[in-house]
Each structure stands twice: as structure tokens, then as C-alpha cells.
Amino acid sequence: MFGLLFVLVEQECITPANHCCQCTSSVDPPKRRWEIAGTSWVAGTSTRPQPLQEKEEVPLNLNMNMNISLSKPAADQCSPEKCVYLDYNGTTPIHPSVLEAMLPYLQQHFGNPSSSHHYGQEPKRAVKKARLSLMRLIQSHAPIVESLIYTGCGTESNNLAIRLALLSSLHKSDNGLLHVVTTNIEHPAISECLKAYSSGGWTPKITVAYIPVDKEGLVSAKEVIAAIQPNTALVTIMTxxxxxxxxxxxxxxxxxxxEKHVLFHTDAAQAVGKIDLRGIADTxxxxxxxxxxxxxxGAPxxxxxxxxxxxxFDESERTNPENGGSILLMGGGQEGGRRGGTENVPYIVGMGxxxxxxxxxxPNPMQEGSVSEGWQNNKAHMEQMREHLLSLLVNGLGKENVRTNGPLDATKRLPNTLxxxxxxxxxxxxxxxxxxxxACSAGSACHSTSSSTAPYSSVLKAMDVPPEDAIGTLRLSxxxxTTIEEVEFAANVIVKEAREQLGLS
Structure with missing residues (x-):
């Protein structure tokens, strides 16, 4: 019997601007309250999880079926405490529909997808279905399902991409060295991996051309292509x-x-759900x-x-590294022999x-102060929230005290990122x-610090942002x-604290 407890209840709850959840309020729009594992959470409002009152806890076990019930919340279930979540680039909450889809594969469909018996059939089917859905996100033609493998995290995917590219291109080595082209603002999952190869800590050894970005954080395609050499095994640029x-x-x-017969990799972690990626994986x-x-x-x-x-890996004189046992994880031959280890079926289903x-x-028509139901990607809404947040910060602190980092052209910037x-x-x-x-950050959550002094972001440094400006930078995503009420609440909090630091309060 599992010890995990789970209650999933959808409830109507109204949250007025800038103060606590009051169920008796008539202010629109309604929010969805999801009660999970003995706590309550309001989708779209980031209300802190609070212990449920007088709720029956349902034990999760292999023999139960998940029931979703609808009810009105009691007044004491509406928390007066609120923490606005503006760190979507760090991670996103799991969509309730994703959680619902995962649960059967933690319960009745618990089998190993590699098993040939009855219990392995449904997990195997689910893994294939999820693969197809992911392929549809990045291909504009008929998806080739076998082209995608599952990993444990983005860091593993990036490391695996680099390793496979290098090992397939050993024929290009010049005096034992291969060459890689990248930018100077890549995620540590790329930059640290390349450092390990270039330092000789890992083999094959490489040299790296770091193409600088401009003051808006953009790299020139012409400069990237111009850096390609005869021994270039890989170009890797984040989306x-x-x-x-x-x-x-x-x-x-x-x-x-x-066209130049050089392998190209892109880390699209931040792009999915924010920009259209159809065609990035066209064959x-x-x-x-x-x-x-x-x-x-929205997945776990x-x-x-x-x-x-x-x-x-079979073109342009390359040698397929998958045939030589040179992958990162060797074992049972799962994922077509490219990534050993039993597939994490519930999480794969969730991602799918x-x-x-x-x-x-x-697209849904937008109304001021409201968003379309669920966690659907709505570019126009996220841009609206981002720009409203910026205007509030400028109004509260003065234009001369607020510097915007990133592209001025909105088409060259993620719609949600400020x-x-x-x-x-x-x-x-x-x-x-x-x-x-x-909840926001000074930079990437993957290399943040718990100290009160934020580090000088390597990305801002690459963009030539002066240190005195960089140390005061916030990443708000x-x-x-995200609602207008949340944006206004967050802006008020940030402005108040900043004004206190500046001695303006």
C-alpha cells in the first residue's frame, strides 16, 4: 500500500486585486482551485498551498480509480497569504490535466514497457503516443516517431547531443582535435560540458569558438557560419x-x-510553449x-x-556512435539502444x-484582468502581462532607474520574459x-545563489551590461x-522594496 495521499478537487474561487482570496467577493474572473496531497492551490493565482480543512484524505493505491469532484470551497479554505509566481523560465507548475493523465501509470498501468506480457502493453503504447505528440511540436511534416528519445533532464539531453556529435565526427579531427561553434550565452548544460571536453578532461578533445552576442543578446547567423572550420563537428546554439x-x-x-554537412543542435528548453517551433526538426x-x-x-x-x-550520424562520412556502445547510459538497450534504463512511463505520459x-x-479573446481557462500558451496575453509589469516598474521608480535587457524588437524576444x-x-x-x-530571480535558476548578493550574470556580462546595472537585475517571467492582479501586486512589492533601498520611501 502506498503512503502517498491525493485529493484532486476543482473549485470556484474569486481573487480580487492585490489582496487575499475572498470567496464571498463578486469580482471576476473565477480561478480553479486544485487540492493536491492535502493542500490547496489556485491555478493561475499561485496562492500558497494551505492545509485543507475537513477534507477526507483518499489513500492512493494500485486498486483505486482517481475521482475528480467539484465543490465550492469553504471560507476558511481561502488563504490570506499570497506569493505571486513570476519565475516561469525557472520551472512551470504541472498542469492539472497532465497530473490526471499520469496517475493511471502510477496505479493500474504500472507495467514495464519493455515487457511482452499484458502489463507491459499499455505503458508501451503510452510511451509511443507521447513521442508522437512531442514530434508534432517540432515537425511540420508527418512525424517520424522513432526520431526522439527520452532522457532524465535537459542537461542529459544536451550532454548526449554533444557526445554523439563528437563521436560521430572523429574522422574530421585535426591533430586529434575537433571543433565546436557556440555562443557565449549558452546554458551551463552546454557551456560546462564543452569546457570538460576542451580542457582534456573528457575525450575527444575539442577547441571551441564562442561567438559573441550583441548588446541585445542576439547572435549573428553570418558570424556563426563564418566560424565553421574543416574539423567542425558541431554547431550548438540555444533557441x-x-x-x-x-x-x-x-x-x-x-x-x-x-548545406555545409555540419551537425547542428539547439537547446529549445525555453522556447516550447512560447514560440512556434514547427519546422525546427524538419528532416x-x-x-x-x-x-x-x-x-x-507544464510537465513534471x-x-x-x-x-x-x-x-x-550515418551521413557525410560520419560513424554512428550508437553502434559502438559510446552512449552515456548503457544497459538494457531501451530507446532503440541509445539510452539505457527502464523508461519513466508516468513522466513520459505527462510530458506527452x-x-x-x-x-x-x-486563440481566445482576451478580457482585461482575465485569461483563458487552463494553462494554454497565449502569446498575446503573456506579452500584455510583461509590458504591463514593465510599465508599472517604470512608473514607480522612474524611467531613468529601470533598464530593460534583451532585444528591442518584440519578435526577437520571448513573449513572457522581462x-x-x-x-x-x-x-x-x-x-x-x-x-x-x-517569486522571481536574478538570473537562471540553474546557477542561482542563496546569498543576499547576486552574482554578475555571465549572460549580462556577454551583452556588455555594466556591472553596476547587472547587480540590480531581475528576471521576471x-x-x-498570470493575471493582471498578480502583476500589479508583484510590481507594488518590487517598487516598494527598491524605493527603500534607494532611500526614496
Missing amino acids: ANNEVGSIQPVFEIAKICR THGADLVTLVGHKF KGIAALYIRPNC RAAELLLQQR SVGLKGVQSGALLANIGDMV VGPG
Whole structure:
């Protein structure tokens, strides 16, 4: 018998602007309250999970079927405490529909997908279905299901992409060295991996060309292509930057790399659900390798994927590394022999369901102060919330005290991402003081610090942002469920704390 307790209840709850949840209020719009594992959570409002009152706890076991009931919340279930979540680039909450889809594979469909007996059949089918949904996100033609493998995280996908590319291109080595082209603002999952190879700690040894970005965080496709050498084994450029939201010209770079017979990889972790990625994995002119990360678009942490273009390691005199046992995880031969280990079926199903939700989305008319139901990606809404947040910060602190980092052209920036430098403010100290009210960050959550002094972001440094401006930078990333009330509450909190630091209060 499992010890996990689970209650999933959908409830109507109204949250007025800038103060606590009051169920007796008539203010629109309604929010969904989801009660999970003995706590309550209001989707779209980031209300802190609170213990449920007088709720029957249902034990989760292999013999139960999940029941979803609807009821009105009692007045004492509406928490007066609220922490607005503005760190969607760090991670996203699991969509309730994703959680619902996962549960059967933690219960009655618990079998191993590699098993030939009855209990393995449904998990095997579910793994294939999820793979198809993910492929549809990145291909504009008929998906090739076998082209995508599951991994445990984005870091693993990135490391695996680099390793496979290098080992397949040993014939290109020049005096034992291979060459890689990248930017100077990549995620540590790329930059640290390349450092390990270039230092000689891992083999094969490489040299790396780091193409600088401009002051808006954008790389030039021409400069990337110009850096390619005869021994270049891989070009790896992130689709969109996780700190400032700059969208790189990866479609153009992928096409030219294909023409030059050089493997191209893109880390699309931050792009899924925010921009249209159809075609990035097209077999004729798309990328050879694409990283996807589940927890960035409504799936749980601990599941990711790597798209590998069919036959890309068998072309241009390359040697398929999969045939030589050179993958990162060797074992039972799962994932076509490319990634050993029993598949994490519940999480794979969750990632597939999150992809389905993105595929099913349709534009919805927006009303001030409200969002479309669920966690659907709504570009216009996220842009509206981002710009409203910026205007409130500028109004509260003065235009001269607020610096925006990233592309000025909105089409070259993620719709949900706002990187702002607050002049004269220490972002580390500010975050420490507002962390119970506003959840945001000074930069990437993958290399943040718990100290009150935030580090100088390597991304901002690469963009030539002065240190005095960089140390006051906040990364604020909204989601499709972020409301105007949340944005206004967060802006008030940030402005108040910043003004105190500046001695203006």
C-alpha cells in the first residue's frame, strides 16, 4: 500500500486585486482551485498551498480509480497569504490535466514497457503516443516517431547531443582535435560540458569558438557560419535565452549547417510553449538535434527528450556512435539502444500530455484582468502581462532607474520574459526581502545563489551590461495563467522594496 495521499478537487474561487482570496467577493474572473496531497492551490493565482480543512484524505493505491469532484470551497479554505509566481523560465507548475493523465501509470498501468506480457502493453503504447505528440511540436511534416528519445533532464539531453556529435565526427579531427561553434550565452548544460571536453578532461578533445552576442543578446547567423572550420563537428546554439529571452536565428543557422554537412543542435528548453517551433526538426532543412524539457511547459521535472534526425550520424562520412556502445547510459538497450534504463512511463505520459495541450490550443479573446481557462500558451496575453509589469516598474521608480535587457524588437524576444536592471538596487538583497511575496530571480535558476548578493550574470556580462546595472537585475517571467492582479501586486512589492533601498520611501 502506498503512503502517498491525493485529493484532486476543482473549485470556484474569486481573487480580487492585490489582496487575499475572498470567496464571498463578486469580482471576476473565477480561478480553479486544485487540492493536491492535502493542500490547496489556485491555478493561475499561485496562492500558497494551505492545509485543507475537513477534507477526507483518499489513500492512493494500485486498486483505486482517481475521482475528480467539484465543490465550492469553504471560507476558511481561502488563504490570506499570497506569493505571486513570476519565475516561469525557472520551472512551470504541472498542469492539472497532465497530473490526471499520469496517475493511471502510477496505479493500474504500472507495467514495464519493455515487457511482452499484458502489463507491459499499455505503458508501451503510452510511451509511443507521447513521442508522437512531442514530434508534432517540432515537425511540420508527418512525424517520424522513432526520431526522439527520452532522457532524465535537459542537461542529459544536451550532454548526449554533444557526445554523439563528437563521436560521430572523429574522422574530421585535426591533430586529434575537433571543433565546436557556440555562443557565449549558452546554458551551463552546454557551456560546462564543452569546457570538460576542451580542457582534456573528457575525450575527444575539442577547441571551441564562442561567438559573441550583441548588446541585445542576439547572435549573428553570418558570424556563426563564418566560424565553421574543416574539423567542425558541431554547431550548438540555444533557441531562446533563459535570462533575457533573446530568440536566436536557429532556423537560418540549421539550414546553412545542413548545406555545409555540419551537425547542428539547439537547446529549445525555453522556447516550447512560447514560440512556434514547427519546422525546427524538419528532416530536409531543420536541426539535427533538438533538446526539449518537460518542466518548462507544464510537465513534471525529471523528464526531457532529445530529437535526433534520422540517419544524421550515418551521413557525410560520419560513424554512428550508437553502434559502438559510446552512449552515456548503457544497459538494457531501451530507446532503440541509445539510452539505457527502464523508461519513466508516468513522466513520459505527462510530458506527452503537456505537448498535446499546446497542440490543442486555440486563440481566445482576451478580457482585461482575465485569461483563458487552463494553462494554454497565449502569446498575446503573456506579452500584455510583461509590458504591463514593465510599465508599472517604470512608473514607480522612474524611467531613468529601470533598464530593460534583451532585444528591442518584440519578435526577437520571448513573449513572457522581462529582464530589468534597477539602478542603485542590489537584486540579491531585494529578492531575499520579497521572496515570501513575489517569486522571481536574478538570473537562471540553474546557477542561482542563496546569498543576499547576486552574482554578475555571465549572460549580462556577454551583452556588455555594466556591472553596476547587472547587480540590480531581475528576471521576471510570466506564464499563460498570470493575471493582471498578480502583476500589479508583484510590481507594488518590487517598487516598494527598491524605493527603500534607494532611500526614496
